[in-house]
Amino acid sequence: MKKRAFVVEREIRIQAPRENVFRLLSSREGQALWMPFTILEPRVGGGVQIRFVPESGGQRIVFGKISAYDPPSRIAFTWDFEDDPLDALTEVTIDLISEEEATLVRLTHAGFVDEEEHGKHAEGWEYWLERLKALAEGKDPGNDRSIEALRQFDERER
Numbered sequence: 001m002k003k004r005a006f007v008v009e010r011e012i013r014i015q016a017p018r019e020n021v022f023r024l025l026s027s028r029e030g031q032a033l034w035m036p037f038t039i040l041e042p043r044v045g046g047g048v049q050i051r052f053v054p055e056s057g058g059q060r061i062v063f064g065k066i067s068a069y070d071p072p073s074r075i076a077f078t079w080d081f082e083d084d085p086l087d088a089l090t091e092v093t094i095d096l097i098s099e100e101e102a103t104l105v106r107l108t109h110a111g112f113v114d115e116e117e118h119g120k121h122a123e124g125w126e127y128w129l130e131r132l133k134a135l136a137e138g139k140d141p142g143n144d145r146s147i148e149a150l151r152q153f154d155e156r157e158r
Helices: 018-026 115-138 143-156
Strands: 006-014 037-040 047-052 060-070 074-081 090-099 103-114
Touching: 018 074, 018 090, 018 115, 037 115, 047 074, 047 143, 060 090, 060 143, 103 115
Parallel strands: none
Antiparallel strands: 006 103, 037 047, 047 060, 060 074, 074 090, 090 103
């Protein structure tokens, strides 16, 4: 019996040029301002790593590989958890569409076979895309527990 697949689909309009938004998506430095990326190698086959610090403590590490890289319109990467793998390979695709002086960001996270994980990721992407929007529009996205933990770790390593 084939398992049902769930897909997260989100769109957000950002009042910023597509090239500026893509820079925030395609470099570790840009990504680390709005989402806790620790590795981002901007090329097809390049690595991706994200470290989340849940409220319950510890960390959840996401890893993957860049599967599409087409500046400034698309970036895609596989997504799974290091210590608690999902039951299927999932893939995040982010498309950027120019709309005069704005950018439509269309995110698709496909391949979920577990409805609960699908729901958690749907909520998570709402949060992270709002942070991206704020930053791209020159606003303060606010503090984030995972990003603060990474900054503290980086400072200790220096």
